[in-house]
Amino acid sequence: MRILIDSKGKKYPVTDEDLHTNWGYIKKEDIALSSDGDVLETHMGHKFTVIRANLNDYIDLMERKCSIILPKDVGIINAYTGLGYGQKVVEAGTGSGATALYFANIVGPDGEVFTYEVREDFAQIAGKNIHEFGQENVTVKNQDIKEGIDESSVDLVFLDLPQPWDVVEHAVNSLKVGGYLAAYDPYIEQVITLNKVLKKYGFSELKTLECILREMEIKTKGTRPKTRMTGHTGYLTFARLL
Amino acid sequence: MRILIDSKGKKYPVTDEDLHTNWGYIKKEDIALSSDGDVLETHMGHKFTVIRANLNDYIDLMERKCSIILPKDVGIINAYTGLGYGQKVVEAGTGSGATALYFANIVGPDGEVFTYEVREDFAQIAGKNIHEFGQENVTVKNQDIKEGIDESSVDLVFLDLPQPWDVVEHAVNSLKVGGYLAAYDPYIEQVITLNKVLKKYGFSELKTLECILREMEIKTKGTRPKTRMTGHTGYLTFARLL
Amino acid sequence: MRILIDSKGKKYPVTDEDLHTNWGYIKKEDIALSSDGDVLETHMGHKFTVIRANLNDYIDLMERKCSIILPKDVGIINAYTGLGYGQKVVEAGTGSGATALYFANIVGPDGEVFTYEVREDFAQIAGKNIHEFGQENVTVKNQDIKEGIDESSVDLVFLDLPQPWDVVEHAVNSLKVGGYLAAYDPYIEQVITLNKVLKKYGFSELKTLECILREMEIKTKGTRPKTRMTGHTGYLTFARLL
Amino acid sequence: MRILIDSKGKKYPVTDEDLHTNWGYIKKEDIALSSDGDVLETHMGHKFTVIRANLNDYIDLMERKCSIILPKDVGIINAYTGLGYGQKVVEAGTGSGATALYFANIVGPDGEVFTYEVREDFAQIAGKNIHEFGQENVTVKNQDIKEGIDESSVDLVFLDLPQPWDVVEHAVNSLKVGGYLAAYDPYIEQVITLNKVLKKYGFSELKTLECILREMEIKTKGTRPKTRMTGHTGYLTFARLL
Numbered sequence: 009m010r011i012l013i014d015s016k017g018k019k020y021p022v023t024d025e026d027l028h029t030n031w032g033y034i035k036k037e038d039i040a041l042s043s044d045g046d047v048l049e050t051h052m053g054h055k056f057t058v059i060r061a062n063l064n065d066y067i068d069l070m071e072r073k074c075s076i077i078l079p080k081d082v083g084i085i086n087a088y089t090g091l092g093y094g095q096k097v098v099e100a101g102t103g104s105g106a107t108a109l110y111f112a113n114i115v116g117p118d119g120e121v122f123t124y125e126v127r128e129d130f131a132q133i134a135g136k137n138i139h140e141f142g143q144e145n146v147t148v149k150n151q152d153i154k155e156g157i158d159e160s161s162v163d164l165v166f167l168d169l170p171q172p173w174d175v176v177e178h179a180v181n182s183l184k185v186g187g188y189l190a191a192y193d194p195y196i197e198q199v200i201t202l203n204k205v206l207k208k209y210g211f212s213e214l215k216t217l218e219c220i221l222r223e224m225e226i227k228t229k230g231t232r233p234k235t236r237m238t239g240h241t242g243y244l245t246f247a248r249l250l
Numbered sequence: 251m252r253i254l255i256d257s258k259g260k261k262y263p264v265t266d267e268d269l270h271t272n273w274g275y276i277k278k279e280d281i282a283l284s285s286d287g288d289v290l291e292t293h294m295g296h297k298f299t300v301i302r303a304n305l306n307d308y309i310d311l312m313e314r315k316c317s318i319i320l321p322k323d324v325g326i327i328n329a330y331t332g333l334g335y336g337q338k339v340v341e342a343g344t345g346s347g348a349t350a351l352y353f354a355n356i357v358g359p360d361g362e363v364f365t366y367e368v369r370e371d372f373a374q375i376a377g378k379n380i381h382e383f384g385q386e387n388v389t390v391k392n393q394d395i396k397e398g399i400d401e402s403s404v405d406l407v408f409l410d411l412p413q414p415w416d417v418v419e420h421a422v423n424s425l426k427v428g429g430y431l432a433a434y435d436p437y438i439e440q441v442i443t444l445n446k447v448l449k450k451y452g453f454s455e456l457k458t459l460e461c462i463l464r465e466m467e468i469k470t471k472g473t474r475p476k477t478r479m480t481g482h483t484g485y486l487t488f489a490r491l492l
Numbered sequence: 493m494r495i496l497i498d499s500k501g502k503k504y505p506v507t508d509e510d511l512h513t514n515w516g517y518i519k520k521e522d523i524a525l526s527s528d529g530d531v532l533e534t535h536m537g538h539k540f541t542v543i544r545a546n547l548n549d550y551i552d553l554m555e556r557k558c559s560i561i562l563p564k565d566v567g568i569i570n571a572y573t574g575l576g577y578g579q580k581v582v583e584a585g586t587g588s589g590a591t592a593l594y595f596a597n598i599v600g601p602d603g604e605v606f607t608y609e610v611r612e613d614f615a616q617i618a619g620k621n622i623h624e625f626g627q628e629n630v631t632v633k634n635q636d637i638k639e640g641i642d643e644s645s646v647d648l649v650f651l652d653l654p655q656p657w658d659v660v661e662h663a664v665n666s667l668k669v670g671g672y673l674a675a676y677d678p679y680i681e682q683v684i685t686l687n688k689v690l691k692k693y694g695f696s697e698l699k700t701l702e703c704i705l706r707e708m709e710i711k712t713k714g715t716r717p718k719t720r721m722t723g724h725t726g727y728l729t730f731a732r733l734l
Numbered sequence: 735m736r737i738l739i740d741s742k743g744k745k746y747p748v749t750d751e752d753l754h755t756n757w758g759y760i761k762k763e764d765i766a767l768s769s770d771g772d773v774l775e776t777h778m779g780h781k782f783t784v785i786r787a788n789l790n791d792y793i794d795l796m797e798r799k800c801s802i803i804l805p806k807d808v809g810i811i812n813a814y815t816g817l818g819y820g821q822k823v824v825e826a827g828t829g830s831g832a833t834a835l836y837f838a839n840i841v842g843p844d845g846e847v848f849t850y851e852v853r854e855d856f857a858q859i860a861g862k863n864i865h866e867f868g869q870e871n872v873t874v875k876n877q878d879i880k881e882g883i884d885e886s887s888v889d890l891v892f893l894d895l896p897q898p899w900d901v902v903e904h905a906v907n908s909l910k911v912g913g914y915l916a917a918y919d920p921y922i923e924q925v926i927t928l929n930k931v932l933k934k935y936g937f938s939e940l941k942t943l944e945c946i947l948r949e950m951e952i953k954t955k956g957t958r959p960k961t962r963m964t965g966h967t968g969y970l971t972f973a974r975l976l
Contacts, residue, residue: 186304710940
């Protein structure tokens, strides 16, 4: 997917229509003739660069019906599980498909992502989002993961659902030895229950983390952490099957 | 690389020698005959599982001559730049090679990582570490990145060196449109100078983040954030070339 | 000052008029006849308790022309300087007078607070606020503290102004041996400059702190840190004259 | 109490003996003749200033049998309850007496602090510590606060004990209308139980806070938050009786 982006990071997807922005329009013929890296101007002189959307561009633009896990948390999941190309990932629930896209972007064409979503409407939107981004290594399954995981020899089972402990037994059967279960839980009570169940099933290297991200404000007046910040998204729990 | 790991996460690399641990030894013949997932016992009955080392296992075990960037920070870099399979990354300095391995694990065989290290001793150790892990998509260059970047059409230039601003002009010439420069700076003064130079060279979407990671302690006595935590590692600055 | 407060913490000052609230009114005669601790009802049945306003109640209700230092930061100042009854405090600038009230509430009738404010309009409002709360140990001075501090043998000089380093020399002359200078600075550049000047003037026990306050959300659904939080207010710098 | 303090903040209490330090000794006659603010030199030329110990100096030097609540947390308690001169405080448990001293330093001679400690050995040490500092407005009670609070019309009941909910009913009977209960709990499970009991007893303005304190490192090399920090001490819960 190609997009037009200005110097502030304001983004518009390229379609086969004229582009109308708050700073003027660009004709579809001009867009059609452009190459990646070209700079186009609206009739009001506002400049947009044509680029191939990367994952974050696309997630910003795609349709969402529910909140998504923030990049900070996906980044921590990737780093703590050693996620890499060629790996096999199972996740639930799919939501809008953003996390599946993050995983798919990393595991690449030699890897696979299977994402379970119990709600049909979410599964459909996610399927559309993933297809539009051109990611071919993701399978959206409109199934309840509590009833079982079809895949085996899995490197990572990622759970973002209200009662992740219901899936621990399935994860044991699905993960390869050395593989990880990771879970995203907003509430500490969820973490405590999950932890108990993970211990019961013999998981190793249990760890629960919280990532607090601060953004700095760097202005002529001075430098400081921003006044507003997100206080909490979710706890990230990791466990390894040995 | 294969390793032996116990239920506490204590790891030993598999070599062609007997394994001597604090909890007894295992004969080399037993290790040689084992498959991934097998459980071996020391003569004292302590159990170890044989697994293929993932990236984090390996980084824990490899030789280091300097401190490495923590997983939390690499994770944020990956998430905020949309790093994925098939991408081309340039980084400096290499250090022990841990960050190069993180990037290589993600960009995979269709991607490439070029890592510049001015110190010959560091470059050698990093080369050995990367080779031992079996990663073939990394090129260690014993060159000073301040003298130029050889690669072009790069998706990510990552800088972990005292004066990253000296490399900004080279990054402009090296990055593809839409690509990212990312920098890791322990000191706020570095961030402020880098920010000025990035603006001067026309970079977009400037952002400086700090990732504070808390670990939770979940015990029978109760649940709480751990008493000790790392207060600061470095600031992460991102900028995009448009 | 007396106030009416409901179970949610919604507060109204007692005046000699009928009280009109969003949940109905209470007649002035009923208020006049009430004692501390009595519960009054509006004509719609909403209950309010009559109490003597404490400091925080009053600061919530008083007139403000500028932002005030939050309780978390005043609390840290008090704790790190060992502020107590009978001490003598100098501060600048006064702003709305909230910090002066915090100090005065602690130093009590045997202590004194002298607060310098260069803007006449701020000094007037602060004077009114302090007088209304009935605090008699505060002197508001419509003077520029950069021109000098009149008081000597001071226990604490607290500075909340853009260039606190201009006042360091005056503080040296004003503080007693063992006394503290404390400063509130939003920007790190201010902290760095102040630190240099404090060292030059021979201050001891230099320390710069930042207080990050998280609020927990405890609901039937579960317990978690609140989604929103204040990311940064100001850095607190402490130095002691020995 | 008088102390000798050097420019690094290293402190020694004044006794009627010669002072032996790591940097040489000072004769008792010289100390006896000195006044507050005088600078004395050891026989090796190391300089110490004579000052009257403030609260924090004293707490640093006094005997401790158990960990104490940190200044950051006491500061938040004071700020959120509006603690001031002349108020009446009840606390449990006493521990080494540090928190009682903080409260006593603020409420002053017109206020009172009653501190309950069930262990006789702690109560004795605390009594000695408080007496030595010369604080006359504190009463140490070797009693179990779960059996009742003797005092009434109290402004603040502060609880630092494993099951603070056992004391909530007593606090209701002891607090004046508008007064606060505050509790310090290391574990979130304690906070959750306490919260339920506080609601059951009709407390208002419930709030649970956590104070995360970062210290900045300001050196010639650069400025940054310190590498090490305390990750967690305790949660602070506040509730008001209306």
